[in-house]
Amino acid sequence: MNVMQLRWNELADVKRELAARDWFPGTSGNLSIKVDDEFFLVTASGKDKRKETDEDFLLVSADGSAVEGFAGKPSAETLLHVEVYGKTNAGCSLHVHTVDNNVISELYGEAGEVTFTGQEIIKAFGVWEENASVTIPIIPNHADIPALAKEFSRYVSEDAGAVLIRNHGITAWGRDAFEAKKFLEAYEFLFSWHIKLLMLKGR
Numbered sequence: 001m002n003v004m005q006l007r008w009n010e011l012a013d014v015k016r017e018l019a020a021r022d023w024f025p026g027t028s029g030n031l032s033i034k035v036d037d038e039f040f041l042v043t044a045s046g047k048d049k050r051k052e053t054d055e056d057f058l059l060v061s062a063d064g065s066a067v068e069g070f071a072g073k074p075s076a077e078t079l080l081h082v083e084v085y086g087k088t089n090a091g092c093s094l095h096v097h098t099v100d101n102n103v104i105s106e107l108y109g110e111a112g113e114v115t116f117t118g119q120e121i122i123k124a125f126g127v128w129e130e131n132a133s134v135t136i137p138i139i140p141n142h143a144d145i146p147a148l149a150k151e152f153s154r155y156v157s158e159d160a161g162a163v164l165i166r167n168h169g170i171t172a173w174g175r176d177a178f179e180a181k182k183f184l185e186a187y188e189f190l191f192s193w194h195i196k197l198l199m200l201k202g203r
């Protein structure tokens with residue numbers, strides 16, 4: 001099996017797991033995985049990502065342009081994945097819209113970031129100190145994708161990380177699919193925990 005097929009299967013596994021969590025409402029979400037320094041696979045635009053087909057992914061070059069021979073169009077948000085691979089050594093980038101990530105992005109959108117403290121799951125980000133904190137930036141949701149990608153790019157420097165897009169969704173990336181999914185799941189856990197806590201405290 002060649003590298004592209006291996007990565008295709010890996011991304012298909014991640015896609016299946018995120019679909020099982022119902023993290024692709026209304027055709028939202030896009031996923032990518034690096035094949036080599038010149039190419040990555042990205043989800044096809046506008047499809048129901050819960051469905052599994054032979055046309056789920058397209059090969060694109062490092063600048064996001066589609067390679068001939070693949071059906072459909074690359075994700076409308078491919079330029080954000082381009083930023084991740086262009087600026088870091090990440091191997092996988094995952095974007096999902098959830099109610100929880102949208103609520104958190106709106107609650108803290110004006111502040112431009114949100115910090116979570118004293119939660120065991122913060123260890124998923126590799127931070128093991130007592131009472132550790134983790135901060136995620138929140139950027140405005142520009143309709144113009146090159147403008148969105150430029151804003152997003154300001155927060156892309158580490159090989160693993162995440163950015164919230166206000167009233168839109170989260171993009172999380174990591175050195176490989178395992179790490180990208182770990183970051184995504186840990187952030188979604190924190191969002192859900194925080195919202196439930198606020199609701200129970202009546203704030």
Ligand SMILES: CSCCC(=O)C(=O)COP(=O)(O)O
Pocket residue numbers: 026027028029030043044045046047074075076077095
């Ligand atoms: C209906 S979701 C609007 C577009 C979007 O934000 C998204 O994540 C999916 O776009 P794609 O082109 O990747 O299908």
Ligand SMILES: [Zn+2]
Pocket residue numbers: 028029030077095097168169
């Ligand atoms: Zn989106």
